[in-house]
Amino acid sequence: MSTVDKAISLLDLFSIDTPELGLSEIARRAGYDKATTRRLLLSLSRHGFVEQDAETRHYRLGAGLTRLARIREARLPLLQTALPFLRDLAIATSETVHLSEAGNASLLTVLVEHPARANRVNVNVGEYLPLHSTASGLAYLAHARPDAVKAALGNPLTAFTSHTVTEPGAILAEVEATRARGYSIMDQGFEDGVFSVAAAILGSGGYAIGTLAIAAPVVRTTKALAAERGQAVAAAARQISERLSGEGFGALRKRASA
Amino acid sequence: MSTVDKAISLLDLFSIDTPELGLSEIARRAGYDKATTRRLLLSLSRHGFVEQDAETRHYRLGAGLTRLARIREARLPLLQTALPFLRDLAIATSETVHLSEAGNASLLTVLVEHPARANRVNVNVGEYLPLHSTASGLAYLAHARPDAVKAALGNPLTAFTSHTVTEPGAILAEVEATRARGYSIMDQGFEDGVFSVAAAILGSGGYAIGTLAIAAPVVRTTKALAAERGQAVAAAARQISERLSGEGFGALRKRASA
DNA sequence: GTTGTCGGTTCATTATTTGAACCATTATTT
DNA sequence: AAATAATGGTTCAAATAATGAACCGACAAC
Numbered sequence: 396m397s398t399v400d401k402a403i404s405l406l407d408l409f410s411i412d413t414p415e416l417g418l419s420e421i422a423r424r425a426g427y428d429k430a431t432t433r434r435l436l437l438s439l440s441r442h443g444f445v446e447q448d449a450e451t452r453h454y455r456l457g458a459g460l461t462r463l464a465r466i467r468e469a470r471l472p473l474l475q476t477a478l479p480f481l482r483d484l485a486i487a488t489s490e491t492v493h494l495s496e497a498g499n500a501s502l503l504t505v506l507v508e509h510p511a512r513a514n515r516v517n518v519n520v521g522e523y524l525p526l527h528s529t530a531s532g533l534a535y536l537a538h539a540r541p542d543a544v545k546a547a548l549g550n551p552l553t554a555f556t557s558h559t560v561t562e563p564g565a566i567l568a569e570v571e572a573t574r575a576r577g578y579s580i581m582d583q584g585f586e587d588g589v590f591s592v593a594a595a596i597l598g599s600g601g602y603a604i605g606t607l608a609i610a611a612p613v614v615r616t617t618k619a620l621a622a623e624r625g626q627a628v629a630a631a632a633r634q635i636s637e638r639l640s641g642e643g644f645g646a647l648r649k650r651a652s653a
Numbered sequence: 654m655s656t657v658d659k660a661i662s663l664l665d666l667f668s669i670d671t672p673e674l675g676l677s678e679i680a681r682r683a684g685y686d687k688a689t690t691r692r693l694l695l696s697l698s699r700h701g702f703v704e705q706d707a708e709t710r711h712y713r714l715g716a717g718l719t720r721l722a723r724i725r726e727a728r729l730p731l732l733q734t735a736l737p738f739l740r741d742l743a744i745a746t747s748e749t750v751h752l753s754e755a756g757n758a759s760l761l762t763v764l765v766e767h768p769a770r771a772n773r774v775n776v777n778v779g780e781y782l783p784l785h786s787t788a789s790g791l792a793y794l795a796h797a798r799p800d801a802v803k804a805a806l807g808n809p810l811t812a813f814t815s816h817t818v819t820e821p822g823a824i825l826a827e828v829e830a831t832r833a834r835g836y837s838i839m840d841q842g843f844e845d846g847v848f849s850v851a852a853a854i855l856g857s858g859g860y861a862i863g864t865l866a867i868a869a870p871v872v873r874t875t876k877a878l879a880a881e882r883g884q885a886v887a888a889a890a891r892q893i894s895e896r897l898s899g900e901g902f903g904a905l906r907k908r909a910s911a
Numbered sequence: 912g913t914t915g916t917c918g919g920t921t922c923a924t925t926a927t928t929t930g931a932a933c934c935a936t937t938a939t940t941t
Numbered sequence: 942a943a944a945t946a947a948t949g950g951t952t953c954a955a956a957t958a959a960t961g962a963a964c965c966g967a968c969a970a971c
Contacts, residue, residue: 398928398958399696402657407700411727418949428930433950438657442665446757449800452949456725458756464722465763466779467714469669475764478736498716499704505723506733521724542707656927656959676918686961691919710918 401427402435406444406456411519415453473596473605474505476638480607480631481508488624490611491516495524495531497604500543502531516589516610527552527566528559530591531606533579536570538595538603538651544570558583578625578632583613590616592625594632599640601651607632659685660693664702664714669777673711731854731863732763734896738865738889739766746882748869749774753782753789755862758801760789774847774868785810785824786817788849789864791837792890794828796853796861796909802828816841836883836890841871848874850883852890857898859909865890 396404408416408424416424422432436454439445443459468474477494485492485508494506502524509515526532526547536544544567552561560566573579578594585591593608609624633644640647654662666674666682674682680690694712697703701717726732735752743750743766752764760782767773784790784805794802802825810819818824831837836852843849851866867882891902898905 397692397696398656399660399693400699402660403696403700403702406721409721409724411724414724414728419947429949430930430951431928434655434928435657438655438661441658442661443756443759444661449757456721458754458759458761460718460725461722461754461763462761462779462781463664463667463714464719465761466667466669466672467718469778470672474732475736478733496716496719498701499707501701501716503716503720503723505719520727521720523720677916687918688920688961689959692959 398435401425401431402438405432405435405439406460409456411521415448415451415455417451417453421454471598471604471639473635473639477596477605477607477635478506480635481506484508484607484609484627484631485510487627488609488611490609490615490624491518492607492609492628493518493531495535495606495608497535497539497606500526500539500546502526502529502535502606504531514612514615516591516612518610525553525555525585527561528555528581528584529608530579530581530593530610531608533566533569533573533581534593534595534606534608535603536566537573537579538597538601538648540602555585556583556587558587560584576625577629580621580625588613590621592621592628594625594629596632597636597640597644597647597651599642599647601647601649604639605635607635656693659683659689660697663690663693663697664718667714669779673706673709673713675709675711679712729856729862729897731893731897735854735863735865735893736764738893739764742766742865742867742885742889743768745885746867746869748867748873748882749776750865750867750886751776751789753793753864753866755793755797755864758784758797758804760784760787760793760864762789772870772873774849774870776868783811783813783843785819786813786839786842787866788837788839788851788868789866791824791827791831791839792851792853792864792866793861794824795831795837796855796859796906798860813843814841814845816845818842834883835887838879838883846871848879850879850886852883852887854890855894855898855902855905855909857900857905859905859907862897863893865893 405425418433422429436445443457445454446457447454473496481492481494489510492508493504495502495504504520504522507518507520524531526536548563554561578592581591589610590613591608591610593606595603596605598604607628609628636644663683676691680687694703701715703712704715705712731754739750739752747768750766751762753760753762762778762780765776765778782789784794806821812819836850839849847868848871849866849868851864853861854863856862865886867886894902894905
């Protein structure tokens with residue numbers, strides 16, 4: 396493992412549940428000597444990737460990461476374009492709505508709006524979503540480049556619950572159904588008790604650049620509600636797509652099929 | 654320069670104007686050998702810090718940065734809380750409104766809303782703002798910890814224009830006036846022809862965690878307009894502060910003075 | 912057709928990184 | 942109150958990783 400790999404792996408120790416860590420704890424969790432860990436942290440700190448609290452001496456993720464992320468986002472402002480739609484959907488459905496951004500054959504949750512209810516689906520930002528077993532994943536695959544679909548289904552797939560479909564043929568059939576319907580449906584394929592619908596947000600090239608999803612407890616979901624939420628999320632995804640690219644959704648869809 | 658420093662410095666080559674770069678160009682700009690550069694890029698790529706386009710072979714900033722930035726932001730959702738206020742202010746004033754996030758004695762612009770006008774102030778996300786010569790900087794200093802103020806004014810300060818105040822005593826007087834008024838005023842201290850007002854967004858500790866600013870061409874600014882914008886930005890900053898911390902603004906202000 | 916530049920690779924040489932042992936301070940346990 | 946444990950931090954001989962000149966095939970420019 397290279398020194399650069401070691402340094403960056405330290406950043407992965409921070410999470411929503413663990414926003415701050417001390418030097419000794421970071422070293423322990425990383426499995427590196429304290430001296431090594433400190434040197435790596437100093438390098439990261441020089442570039443703003445971590446910040447050390449002046450009082451507690453604890454480390455946390457730094458503004459340098461935000462800076463680069465904002466530069467990355469500036470090219471295509473998915474987050475700020477989608478935010479109002481997310482909020483409206485969360486209010487209208489009283490369920491969890493989340494936005495994911497597509498990378499190279501991956502989906503990263505970047506925005507979540509939780510409803511003010513005790514029984515709700517909790518989704519964390521900053522987590523990658525599996526493509527085969529989430530509504531977002533299926534929505535993405537329905538509008539992905541063929542090589543991305545191949546890459547996603549090319550390796551043995553994980554069964555997260557007893558409902559997870561792991562046979563590529565069956566997943567592709569579901570992807571086709573998603574494309575026809577305009578939104579995907581996932582019934583407890585990733586987590587027991589969770590029912591989700593999602594739709595793809597298309598970029599100028601006609602391929603998915605993100606997804607919008609509504610996740611609800613199964614106990615609060617009927618066939619009619621599922622269809623209603625599906626249509627709502629598809630409509631919102633369409634509007635976000637049109638807002639981002641300045642083109643009609645139909646034209647975008649046609650482009651990827653060419 | 655350590656290997657980690659070298660690797661991360663490659664990321665700084667990307668900007669809004671230069672979102673993608675090829676291997677040879679990155680090596681040239683960084684001043685490293687192509688073999689070295691490629692090895693460093695591969696390490697960054699393994700963690701999602703850069704992505705290589707499958708067709709053009711060019712590199713760009715990756716989702717791994719967004720992931721960590723979203724985790725960092727999840728603790729305190731400044732961006733998504735402020736966005737609606739930014740938009741409303743941009744519409745109401747027809748001027749550029751921008752949000753900056755406070756780090757360790759630094760301010761990073763994370764959100765910008767430009768008006769649909771030809772003559773407008775252009776602000777880029779992902780750029781650090783000087784504290785002594787911008788409205789945002791003064792607003793921040795007015796509500797910063799004393800050691801951060803000391804650090805900011807402790808070294809010789811840059812005169813960006815002939816209007817820039819660089820004498821610490823005079824800056825501190827302006828900081829005091831900002832605190833009293835509830836918003837700062839900067840008349841071409843950072844860039845000729847630009848007039849800005851800003852207000853601090855306070856965190857639970859009572860100190861500034863960000864700033865909200867309105868930047869306009871001087872030719873479109875009167876004393877009355879300045880006061881009007883100042884009050885508007887102060888009101889918005891106050892609402893964002895209250896929304897984030899769940900406390901009254903007056904209580905927040907009192908806490909930092911204790 | 913020729914020349915230049917691209918992204919990419921190799922391995923002897925060079926430079927950087929490592930971590931055990933140590934420190935002062937603070938926190939925890941007895 | 943005293944003893945022990947854990948913290949963040951430092952050093953430098955030994956160990957390991959990184960380096961880059963020279964090379965490659967493919968593609969672009971002239």
